[in-house]
Amino acid sequence: MTLFRQNLIDGEWVGDAGSRNINPSDTGDVVGDYASAGAAQAGQAIAAAKAAFPAWSRSGPLARHAVLKKASDEIMARKDEIGRNLAREEGKTLAEGIGETIRAAQIFDFFAGETLRLSGEVVPSVRPGVGVEITREAVGVVGIITPWNFPIAIPAWKIAPALAHGNTVVFKPAELVPESAWSIVDILHRAGLPKGVLNLVMGKGSVVGQAMLDSPDVNAISFTGSVGTGKRVAAASVEHMRKFQLEMGGKNPLVVLDDADLAVAVDCALNGAFFSTGQRCTASSRLIVTDAIHDRFVDALKDRMGKLVVGDALDAQTQIGPVVDATQLKQDEDYIAIGVREGATLAFGGGRLDRKTPGFYLSPALLTEATNAMRSSREEIFGPVASVIRVKDYDEALAVANDTPFGLTSGICTSSLKHATHFKRNSEAGMVMVNLPTAGVDFHVPFGGRKGSSYGPREQGRYAMEFYTTVKTAYTFAG
Numbered sequence: 358m359t360l361f362r363q364n365l366i367d368g369e370w371v372g373d374a375g376s377r378n379i380n381p382s383d384t385g386d387v388v389g390d391y392a393s394a395g396a397a398q399a400g401q402a403i404a405a406a407k408a409a410f411p412a413w414s415r416s417g418p419l420a421r422h423a424v425l426k427k428a429s430d431e432i433m434a435r436k437d438e439i440g441r442n443l444a445r446e447e448g449k450t451l452a453e454g455i456g457e458t459i460r461a462a463q464i465f466d467f468f469a470g471e472t473l474r475l476s477g478e479v480v481p482s483v484r485p486g487v488g489v490e491i492t493r494e495a496v497g498v499v500g501i502i503t504p505w506n507f508p509i510a511i512p513a514w515k516i517a518p519a520l521a522h523g524n525t526v527v528f529k530p531a532e533l534v535p536e537s538a539w540s541i542v543d544i545l546h547r548a549g550l551p552k553g554v555l556n557l558v559m560g561k562g563s564v565v566g567q568a569m570l571d572s573p574d575v576n577a578i579s580f581t582g583s584v585g586t587g588k589r590v591a592a593a594s595v596e597h598m599r600k601f602q603l604e605m606g607g608k609n610p611l612v613v614l615d616d617a618d619l620a621v622a623v624d625c626a627l628n629g630a631f632f633s634t635g636q637r638c639t640a641s642s643r644l645i646v647t648d649a650i651h652d653r654f655v656d657a658l659k660d661r662m663g664k665l666v667v668g669d670a671l672d673a674q675t676q677i678g679p680v681v682d683a684t685q686l687k688q689d690e691d692y693i694a695i696g697v698r699e700g701a702t703l704a705f706g707g708g709r710l711d712r713k714t715p716g717f718y719l720s721p722a723l724l725t726e727a728t729n730a731m732r733s734s735r736e737e738i739f740g741p742v743a744s745v746i747r748v749k750d751y752d753e754a755l756a757v758a759n760d761t762p763f764g765l766t767s768g769i770c771t772s773s774l775k776h777a778t779h780f781k782r783n784s785e786a787g788m789v790m791v792n793l794p795t796a797g798v799d800f801h802v803p804f805g806g807r808k809g810s811s812y813g814p815r816e817q818g819r820y821a822m823e824f825y826t827t828v829k830t831a832y833t834f835a836g
């Protein structure tokens with residue numbers, strides 16, 4: 358019998374089956390059927406969150422700590438099962454799926470701790486006899502809209518701080534990956550959240566997401582996804598004068614200098630560009646390589662790419678799973694063709710692969726002799742495709758790295774302290790890596806970028822409080 362999952366609205370599981378979840382490694386495998394909310398149900402979820410807000414925002418830290426800690430413990434205890442489901446619905450490998458599930462458990466644990474670390478300030482006024490208190494309050498109803506590429510970690514790093522700081526939530530996950538989203542909502546619900554505090558509205562972005570954008574009762578929206586949808590979130594949020602936070606694309610550079618350790622550089626490129634099938638906003642899609650190491654780097658990278666095992670995400674041997682769906686596969690292929698038309702050389706991969714099961718398998722692709730002006734070097738591809746751009750020296754590498762509309766992550770492989778230090782200071786990115794892949798970040802420190810990649814306060818770690826709280830300054834005349 359096919360699994361069927363419903364939406365959670367005001368503490369009740371509701372809705373008829375409306376959308377089917379398919380395994381991208383085997384399109385004949387149905388993960389389950391899922392409710393698909395309409396605008397009316399989105400409205401009910403928002404109303405429930407609004408009604409639940411006064412009590413939840415006044416609940417003490419211990420009540421919030423208990424729920425978040427319990428959720429963390431259950432996610433960790435069920436990491437293999439939840440991680441396997443994640444790999445089955447999204448297509449990242451079993452190891453990546455389990456790793457991401459562990460990361461979600463760690464995030465809930467971190468924010469359980471945050472509930473006990475909340476603090477304010479008491480400062481003397483410039484006026485005698487007056488005291489000033491600076492406190493943080495919950496924002497209200499937070500709309501959370503998430504993408505398909507990190508089906509459990511991204512919902513976790515938005516939902517956990519929202520709840521920890523006393524907000525109520527309306528959560529709309531990506532339609533492609535509802536099982537992971539459903540699992541964490543089910544776990545949090547059973548962990549003891551009062552009704553209405555967390556509402557799940559699976560459904561189409563153009564319907565459910567849009568209803569959230571259009572509602573005056575949604576006080577803040579945290580969004581991760583494409584630049585196009587991010588701009589819609591921004592425009593609608595300005596209209597309603599609400600807080601909003603956007604995490605969007607990247608065109609992240611990995612600079613490889615002549616003095617780099619070749620093995621480290623190739624590891625960083627392979628991991629950053631192709632792991633998770635390149636479907637990370639932090640992926641290294643531009644490999645900017647100085648002249649003297651260029652040919653050795655390309656040869657060594659091609660050699661390693663040739664050994665990558667591309668296959669069914671649930672097969673323990675697989676290193677690169679399938680692309681998430683047919684639309685994304687076509688986008689990847691289109692960009693490879695665009696790169697070649699613009700003059701790059703397809704030095705490795707780029708073709709569809711046949712495997713035992715029908716799936717969206719693409720051989721990781723390397724474009725060489727690329728320039729930074731090519732569309733394939735400027736626009737986010739979001740697949741296992743990287744371009745190598747040859748430069749003469751560090752100065753040119755830095756200029757090319759910064760010449761992009763995006764600014765999420767950047768990386769440099771070098772043994773020079775001088776260049777590493779200069780790059781950390783001068784890279785126009787929110788996160789900078791030295792001798793590390795551009796993708797794969799810690800869960801307890803700020804995450805976010807500059808320019809077209811991000812808007813609003815940082816996510817994750819203590820810095821998340823900036824978005825999920827609002828500051829109040831209170832003056833008291835005590836005589």
Ligand SMILES: NC(=O)C1=CN([C@@H]2O[C@H](COP(=O)(O)OP(=O)(O)OC[C@H]3O[C@@H](n4cnc5c(N)ncnc54)[C@H](OP(=O)(O)O)[C@@H]3O)[C@@H](O)[C@H]2O)C=CC1
Pocket residue numbers: 502503504505506529530531532533560561562563564565566567570581582583584585586587589604605606607637638685688737738739
């Ligand atoms: N920065 C990142 O981490 C990500 C970047 N991307 C980029 O975006 C491209 C397209 O991916 P895609 O999944 O279509 O990205 P979208 O921006 O369309 O999707 C992200 C989320 O927004 C929702 N959404 C869609 N339309 C609206 C709307 N009008 N109002 C409110 N919410 C809406 C989606 O719902 P639903 O999909 O369920 O309809 C999903 O939950 C990728 O190829 C990649 O380049 C994609 C994912 C993550």
Ligand SMILES: O=C(O)CCC(=O)C(=O)O
Pocket residue numbers: 506507511581636637638639795796797798
């Ligand atoms: O690289 C990471 O660890 C996180 C990437 C991410 O958040 C994303 O691709 O949306």
